[in-house]
Amino acid sequence: MYAIEARFNAVFGEYNPFYHLGDLGFFFFFIMFFSGVYLFLYYEPTVRGSYNQLQYLTRDQWYLGGIMRSLHRYAADAMVVVMALHMLRELVTGRFRGGRWFSWITGVPVLATVYLTGIVGFWMVWDKLGQFIAVRTSEWLDWLPVFASPMARNFLTNTGVTDPLFRLLMIMHIGLPLFLFIFLMLHIKRISRARILPPRALMLGTLSALVLLALVQPTVSQHRANLSVAPNILHLDWFYMFFYPLMQSWSMGAVWAALAAVTALLLVLPWLPGATVEPAAIVNLDYCSGCGLCADDCPYEAIAMQARSDGHPLFLQEASIITDNCVRCGICTGACPSSNPFRRIASEPLHRARALKSGIEMPNHNVEMLRRQVERSLAGDGKAGRILLVGCEHSADIETHAAADVALLRIPCIGMLPPAFIEHALRQGAAGVLLAGCRKGDCYHRFGDAWLRLRLNNERRPMLRRSVDRSRIGFCWASPADQQHLYSALESLYHSLHGRSDNGR
Ligand code: HEM
Ligand code: SF4
Numbered sequence: 001m002y003a004i005e006a007r008f009n010a011v012f013g014e015y016n017p018f019y020h021l022g023d024l025g026f027f028f029f030f031i032m033f034f035s036g037v038y039l040f041l042y043y044e045p046t047v048r049g050s051y052n053q054l055q056y057l058t059r060d061q062w063y064l065g066g067i068m069r070s071l072h073r074y075a076a077d078a079m080v081v082v083m084a085l086h087m088l089r090e091l092v093t094g095r096f097r098g099g100r101w102f103s104w105i106t107g108v109p110v111l112a113t114v115y116l117t118g119i120v121g122f123w124m125v126w127d128k129l130g131q132f133i134a135v136r137t138s139e140w141l142d143w144l145p146v147f148a149s150p151m152a153r154n155f156l157t158n159t160g161v162t163d164p165l166f167r168l169l170m171i172m173h174i175g176l177p178l179f180l181f182i183f184l185m186l187h188i189k190r191i192s193r194a195r196i197l198p199p200r201a202l203m204l205g206t207l208s209a210l211v212l213l214a215l216v217q218p219t220v221s222q223h224r225a226n227l228s229v230a231p232n233i234l235h236l237d238w239f240y241m242f243f244y245p246l247m248q249s250w251s252m253g254a255v256w257a258a259l260a261a262v263t264a265l266l267l268v269l270p271w272l273p274g275a276t277v278e279p280a281a282i283v284n285l286d287y288c289s290g291c292g293l294c295a296d297d298c299p300y301e302a303i304a305m306q307a308r309s310d311g312h313p314l315f316l317q318e319a320s321i322i323t324d325n326c327v328r329c330g331i332c333t334g335a336c337p338s339s340n341p342f343r344r345i346a347s348e349p350l351h352r353a354r355a356l357k358s359g360i361e362m363p364n365h366n367v368e369m370l371r372r373q374v375e376r377s378l379a380g381d382g383k384a385g386r387i388l389l390v391g392c393e394h395s396a397d398i399e400t401h402a403a404a405d406v407a408l409l410r411i412p413c414i415g416m417l418p419p420a421f422i423e424h425a426l427r428q429g430a431a432g433v434l435l436a437g438c439r440k441g442d443c444y445h446r447f448g449d450a451w452l453r454l455r456l457n458n459e460r461r462p463m464l465r466r467s468v469d470r471s472r473i474g475f476c477w478a479s480p481a482d483q484q485h486l487y488s489a490l491e492s493l494y495h496s497l498h499g500r501s502d503n504g505r
């Protein structure tokens with residue numbers, strides 16, 4: 001997957017569609033909405049009118065109505081494609097467990113509603129494909145013992161199909177997208193600053209591609225539905241109808257069983273054993289001033305600012321963790337001004353711990369541990385002058401780069417590193433610090449790389465002090481498949497620190 005994405009990176013750069021699958025999904029939804037409003041103005045919900053009106057748009061009004069129809073269809077197909085890729089991507093990268101369970105679970109009704117809306121849409125055209133869908137779907141529904149008389153009986157003859165059916169289909173085709181929108185809003189509820197629109201260049205490029213497709217290959221209806229003749233050649237829309245052929249070769253009960261099994265699997269997936277569960281972030285009230293920086297930087301709405309509970313005379317607010325939302329990224333530690341190794345612990349009041357503590361930290365990666373690790377790796381005989389390589393758990397593997405002149409520090413996300421720790425490492429004797437995070441635009445925890453860059457550029461608090469020599473800091477934005485990039489970044493920092501002539505490595 002990383003290899004495929006790397007090829008797209010080479011062509012699209014920061015507009016790589018793989019990094020925008022969710023926002024592209026929203027974009028296609030909006031295209032469907034606007035083109036759908038236009039189609040609605042012409043659609044006639046009757047047995048003959050439905051087919052006639054769509055034919056009119058395609059043939060007589062091809063320059064606008066036809067394009068709108070094609071945009072509606074192709075955006076619907078594209079939505080299925082980006083949704084499937086988005087889902088697959090979250091699955092293979094493990095971004096569906098822990099605090100992300102909510103987005104995963106709310107994705108399931110999104111998936112179901114997209115399919116229901118699409119299938120009803122194809123039915124409404126009332127061509128041979130609509131006929132096929134009507135017959136197969138009703139036979140499939142009839143397998144469930146819910147209808148008093150079999151639904152499929154309505155599709156035995158042309159006279160069985162009446163206008164009210166098309167009014168019902170139209171109401172469903174308008175109502176289901178409303179539910180879809182509600183599910184989508186729920187889907188991103190626990191995601192801070194969720195992107196619902198792709199970058200402008202990607203939107204323009206995508207829309208242009210759809211319009212071009214609409215002109216080159218306009219959407220057309222198949223022959224008018226006629227229930228006295230069974231359709232023998234069909235052009236299925238495989239994005240929506242891939243499971244219809246199964247109804248031909250399997251029993252209807254088996255198709256229901258497969259659907260129930262897939263749904264059940266999707267619904268339990270986030271809780272299946274497999275991933276180690278780290279404890280969530282914790283707040284140390286003694287060190288929290290209520291500044292709100294952590295809440296602003298948290299990518300998963302897991303920090304709420306609330307009224308002070310300890311009656312502090314100066315500070316009015318405190319951070320509080322919503323444990324269920326927390327994905328254990330540690331970005332909040334990187335945001336907290338008290339995650340500062342230069343704080344004078346010795347002069348702290350006695351009731352405070354004599355270890356370095358931050359207002360907010362990860363129990364298994366607290367700032368005292370970080371400080372000790374940095375100091376241990378740089379203090380002692382022959383350790384001064386090393387490069388400190390700080391890597392996140394999801395980027396290129398730093399372990400393979402251990403060497404006499406390279407000290408390693410692995411943290412959950414590169415955004416967890418408080419800027420003051422970089423200065424600390426340099427003062428402790430590091431020749432330079434190399435920061436390794438995920439590929440640009442693809443941070444595993446959404447904002448880790450972006451927040452770090454802004455903090456080091458003095459555009460976001462907490463900032464790296466201006467006096468720190470930036471030329472001693474290197475960056476590497478790479479995936480686990482880009483081991484070579486990390487090697488090159490290390491080489492390049494090494495040479496810029498020691499001069500090209502030094503070939504001791
Ligand atoms: C067309 C339908 C869908 C749309 C438009 C959509 C949209 C989105 C958006 C905008 C985000 C936030 C991305 C960000 O800003 O970082 C997101 C996250 C997510 N989606 Fe979807 N989604 C759809 C379907 C699904 C489905 C079917 C599933 C799985 C069943 C799913 C699972 C997830 C998960 C697990 C996340 C959290 C990812 C993370 O935290 O890194 N989505 N989705
Ligand atoms: S570790 Fe911190 S920043 Fe990350 S999700 Fe939890 S509370 Fe938010």
Ligand code: SF4
Nearest residue numbers: 288289292294336359
């Ligand atoms: S960043 Fe630190 S000091 Fe500020 S509110 Fe969060 S925990 Fe408190």
